[in-house]
Amino acid sequence: MKYLFCAIATTIGLSSAAAACPSYNQTASETHRVSGPQLFARKSYGVVAGGENYIWNCRHIQPGTDTGAGYFTASPDFSFHLSEMGRYQLVLSVVSECDSALLINTASTNWYYDDDDNGNLDPRIVLTRPLDGRVDVWVGTYDGEYCNARLELETFNR
Template sequence: MACPDYNASPSASYQATGQQMYQERTFDVVAGGENYIWNCSNVRPGTDTGAGYFTTAPDFSFQISGMAPYQLVISMVSECDSALLINTSSANWYYDDDDNGNLDPRIVLTRPVDGRIDIWAGTYDGEYCNARLSMETFDR
């Protein structure tokens, strides 16, 4: 069975500092996937427990630095019921389905660490749709 895998090559890779993300950065993506998250024993988010379908490879991989004074907000706006899955450089999984309102996800990392963050843009029901990922830092 295929599952989200942070070792798979991401669709896109970026570098950013906390200061650069103080101004919101957005990225277009097609949300959706074929892997039902709760069938994947390698993925156990300590957050929301709703449904979600994701691709095997991350949609984005970010190498982030200078995060000490910031919290990081990762959100998505989409044309469907989208979901977010994140794996941080400390190997923690985060999932969200609706915290951004309007059936869209939002995850707040209150103490993000420097390093790699992999992000999957999925959907609640396995459908595919256009979406826009946003990343923005705020002072703690």
Template sequence: MAAFFGLSAGAAVACPTFTLAGVEQYSATGPQLRRPAFFNVVAGGESYIWDCPGINPRTDRGAGYFTTQPDFSFHLQNMGGLRLVVSVVSECDAALLINTGAVNWYYDDDDNGNYDPRISLTRPSNGRMDIWIGTYDGAYCNAQLRMETFAR
């Protein structure tokens, strides 16, 4: 029986999950993010996104490999009336996965140009937002996350 539970837990643990807090955690308000904020990270992961049940992004459907634990958890406040742009610049073909406080998944692969991702949330919610920076092919590389708000 223990072997069964171990196998079960291992399979489920491999996929990105919002039940874990991000490796790095930050608090920010919409007005604070009017000036772009930058965060360094190593992009990549071992879990192929489309092998993960329960993750059905509202956006792009490209390939991507991510870690189980989010790279970042942001506790956002005062986001009303703003648009939040989350983008990545990397040394490889990066991918971006976001889970909002309303448990909406968003994915992108190349919308920032140069094989880098970008997601624009037109009505970002207050609360915790988890962000994973993965890669298209499962490789690892240096990357930088950028977050900035704009008036709608």
């Protein structure tokens, strides 16, 4: 009986954890429309990094780009509606006061995750051939703490 109770409790716990995972079906805190030419000059967006959902408990997210820890909110911090991206690569990076992490879901519904590629414990993701459309962005932290951060987007010619 004790084993049955533990199995039920574990199943309920995993179901509620999965429901709180980052999801592009959630409404973002901020929405922006930007084009490749506009992002040729770097744009910055302030955000509080962090969240309560451990990324590797979310089975539907399989970014394969990094294996570091990361905690994120369920709703994206930003949704960017991109246009005129055909001849650009897009760089998304974070500058923060803590060990931050970055999670994105692209217009082609691919997940990307990074922990430290921007240096100083900050993340950076380069999309070499971004599609026009919606990109959702979460700025989290390595350890689940919260801190002030800045998301930066910039395009470069391919």
